[in-house]
Amino acid sequence: MDELYLDNIDEFVNDHNKIVTYKWLSLTLGVHVNTAKQMLYHYLDYKRKESSAQLHATYLVSGKFVDNGQASHRVSVVREDQLEDFKSKMSLIVSVHVYSVQKALLKDSCPLYSVDYDAVKDNLKNCSRYSAIRCASAVPMSSVELRQVRETQRAPTTETENKKSDMNGDASSSKPSTKPPKGIMGMFTNKAPPKNQDKEEIKSDQKENAPVADAPKSKPTGKANMMMNFFASQATRDKTVKAVGAAQSSTTEQECLSSHPEDKQEAAKVEPQKETKKDSRSKNKRTEDSDSEEEKMEKKKRRRIKKPDPDSSDEDVIPDSPQQMVTREPSPSPKKETESVSQPHQGHSKTETRKTRKVLKSRIFVDDEGCMVTEKGYESESYSENEDDLQATKQAPKDPVPSNISASSKEDEKKSHKKTSANTNKGTKQASIMGFFHKK
Amino acid sequence: MTTLTRQDLNFGQVVADILCEFLEVAIHLILYVREVYPSGIFQKRKKYNVPVQMSCHPELNQYIQDTLHCVKPLIEKNDAEKVVVVIMDKEHHPVERFVFEISQPPLLSISSDTLLSHVEQLLRAFILKISVCDAVLNNNPPGCSFAVLVHTRDAATRNMEKVQVIKDFPWIVADEQEVHMQEPRLIPLKTMTSDLVKMQLYVEERAQKT
Numbered sequence: 001m002d003e004l005y006l007d008n009i010d011e012f013v014n015d016h017n018k019i020v021t022y023k024w025l026s027l028t029l030g031v032h033v034n035t036a037k038q039m040l041y042h043y044l045d046y047k048r049k050e051s052s053a054q055l056h057a058t059y060l061v062s063g064k065f066v067d068n069g070q071a072s073h074r075v076s077v078v079r080e081d082q083l084e085d086f087k088s089k090m091s092l093i094v095s096v097h098v099y100s101v102q103k104a105l106l107k108d109s110c111p112l113y114s115v116d117y118d119a120v121k122d123n124l125k126n127c128s129r130y131s132a133i134r135c136a137s138a139v140p141m142s143s144v145e146l147r148q149v150r151e152t153q154r155a156p157t158t159e160t161e162n163k164k165s166d167m168n169g170d171a172s173s174s175k176p177s178t179k180p181p182k183g184i185m186g187m188f189t190n191k192a193p194p195k196n197q198d199k200e201e202i203k204s205d206q207k208e209n210a211p212v213a214d215a216p217k218s219k220p221t222g223k224a225n226m227m228m229n230f231f232a233s234q235a236t237r238d239k240t241v242k243a244v245g246a247a248q249s250s251t252t253e254q255e256c257l258s259s260h261p262e263d264k265q266e267a268a269k270v271e272p273q274k275e276t277k278k279d280s281r282s283k284n285k286r287t288e289d290s291d292s293e294e295e296k297m298e299k300k301k302r303r304r305i306k307k308p309d310p311d312s313s314d315e316d317v318i319p320d321s322p323q324q325m326v327t328r329e330p331s332p333s334p335k336k337e338t339e340s341v342s343q344p345h346q347g348h349s350k351t352e353t354r355k356t357r358k359v360l361k362s363r364i365f366v367d368d369e370g371c372m373v374t375e376k377g378y379e380s381e382s383y384s385e386n387e388d389d390l391q392a393t394k395q396a397p398k399d400p401v402p403s404n405i406s407a408s409s410k411e412d413e414k415k416s417h418k419k420t421s422a423n424t425n426k427g428t429k430q431a432s433i434m435g436f437f438h439k440k
Numbered sequence: 441m442t443t444l445t446r447q448d449l450n451f452g453q454v455v456a457d458i459l460c461e462f463l464e465v466a467i468h469l470i471l472y473v474r475e476v477y478p479s480g481i482f483q484k485r486k487k488y489n490v491p492v493q494m495s496c497h498p499e500l501n502q503y504i505q506d507t508l509h510c511v512k513p514l515i516e517k518n519d520a521e522k523v524v525v526v527i528m529d530k531e532h533h534p535v536e537r538f539v540f541e542i543s544q545p546p547l548l549s550i551s552s553d554t555l556l557s558h559v560e561q562l563l564r565a566f567i568l569k570i571s572v573c574d575a576v577l578n579n580n581p582p583g584c585s586f587a588v589l590v591h592t593r594d595a596a597t598r599n600m601e602k603v604q605v606i607k608d609f610p611w612i613v614a615d616e617q618e619v620h621m622q623e624p625r626l627i628p629l630k631t632m633t634s635d636l637v638k639m640q641l642y643v644e645e646r647a648q649k650t
Contacts (some may be wrong), residue, residue, distance in 0.1 A: 017575055018572075019572060103576075104572035104573070104574050106572075107472070107473070108484070108491070110491040110492060110493065110571065111568055114490040114567065114568045116566065117489065117490050118562070118565075122560075243543060354442065
């Protein structure tokens with residue numbers, strides 16, 4: 001080895017004011033670490049003989065060390081001035097070599113690490129190339145193996161990443177994901193309904209089959225949104241009116257009876273409001289049965305609106321056609337509801353005397369030109385308390401707006417409470433629900 | 441959440457954040473290396489993935505933080521030309537001035553994907569240089585104190601006087617004797633050039649310290 005390296009080291013140490021560690025030197029000059037250690041030693045020796053400007057060195061000392069009667073193997077980096085002192089404390093010295101040479105007097109070990117940091121980082125792949133420590137059984141992976149490992153690692157990573165991104169989305173709204181805010185939901189439904197659906201499914205603890213069934217459904221739901229929204233809002237209005245009507249009833253009997261329905265109403269009121277903003281979501285909340293059935297019903301009916309289906313039952317067909325017409329002018333419906341519902345309450349509180357009342361009824365008939373015509377008018381009719389339920393159910397089909405739902409509710413009468421409440425969202429169920437309770 | 445595009449980033453703010461973070465580390469390290477405070481109040485911390493020394497004295501830390509908090513708006517607007525850490529002897533005559541000269545390129549842009557890690561590497565080099573600077577400097581006399589001076593561009597000084605970023609933490613015009621040094625000696629320590637910011641660090645040292 002020529003002596004040129006001495007100039008090299010001298011330049012690093014004196015001109016660049018660098019800390020030259022053996023590791024850094026080995027990586028920089030591409031020599032074995034043991035060679036680098038020797039070079040540093042020679043340099044130090046050479047400079048000391050020259051007795052030129054002050055140079056500081058650190059040494060690495062390893063060996064047996066006895067501390068409080070406990071023997072240990074210790075590896076330490078010590079400053080030159082502490083070297084002899086430290087050596088004398090060691091019971092057995094295994095190795096001593098120059099660790100670094102620098103002009104500055106190091107106050108601590110921090111810079112030593114910093115120096116090596118970037119050198120190692122730059123040669124991360126082969127930082128041990130010049131190392132004296134070898135392991136024969138440690139063979140680098142081939143590129144194919146490496147790719148396989150990466151792929152297996154990637155699968156779980158992407159999943160977590162997806163989750164993360166979801167979290168981020170929610171985080172942006174500063175709300176935890178457990179109760180997604182309406183605004184965000186709206187954004188999701190607009191942009192990507194399927195994704196939203198999936199997310200919801202994960203969160204709401206639904207039946208296992210829910211995801212499968214829901215996934216294809218998501219699109220129809222989205223299409224139906226407009227309709228649903230309309231119904232929902234309508235329902236909300238109706239309910240408020242009804243609630244007032246119920247509150248007006250004064251007798252005690254009525255109170256205890258109505259307390260239950262009122263609760264329902266309260267719940268119903270809240271629910272539809274939610275639905276108007278995030279119908280697709282609330283759908284998922286319902287039980288799978290009701291969901292799918294209603295979905296089907298909904299679809300069926302819509303089809304029927306366009307083209308009456310002779311196969312379906314009469315009950316269904318007749319109310320449907322008025323529905324289409326009424327959707328165009330929905331305003332009268334609340335009025336009618338008020339009358340029909342509030343009056344029964346009053347009647348209910350009294351004895352079973354027969355009374356007469358005015359009811360807004362719509363009639364459908366085919367006129368001479370072959371067109372379907374709906375006429376609305378107030379009719380007086382006599383009724384007793386017993387008739388109330390009947391009245392309610394009867395009226396429901398005639399009631400233009402909610403007709404389709406009431407029809408469906410009829411069919412589903414045997415279904416669970418939950419189902420009924422689900423229907424509530426659509427608006428009509430009020431009448432039918434009341435009837436339900438009165439019967440019992 | 442939508443990802444930030446490059447246009448969304450406020451580069452001035454990014455630069456100010458990066459520089460103030462770095463200046464805090466640098467000031468602590470200078471105080472440690474130049475033995476302005478006893479080494480007992482310093483502890484090892486990790487910054488830029490390397491160990492650095494940081495003071496544990498709450499009031500000193502607060503002072504440094506407040507100072508940099510006030511410097512930040514200046515850097516954001518590219519109004520700070522130099523940030524100087526002055527070490528003064530007992531008579532309040534400067535013995536050393538660590539000058540961080542900052543300039544931002546007129547058009548900020550990100551041209552490299554590894555930009556931030558590259559900047560980090562450059563700042564790490566600064567840290568390393570500061571930690572070995574005592575090799576090129578003479579020892580300071582005992583009883584030194586320090587101050588932070590800011591050289592502003594144009595009329596930014598007047599705004600600083602008007603608007604106090606931190607209440608009851610006003611900036612005052614530096615005394616002439618704190619700024620001027622007799623027979624200074626210039627020792628360049630480090631320069632860096634990146635797409636975000638250019639910075640050079642040099643030390644002005646008084647020839648006769650004692």
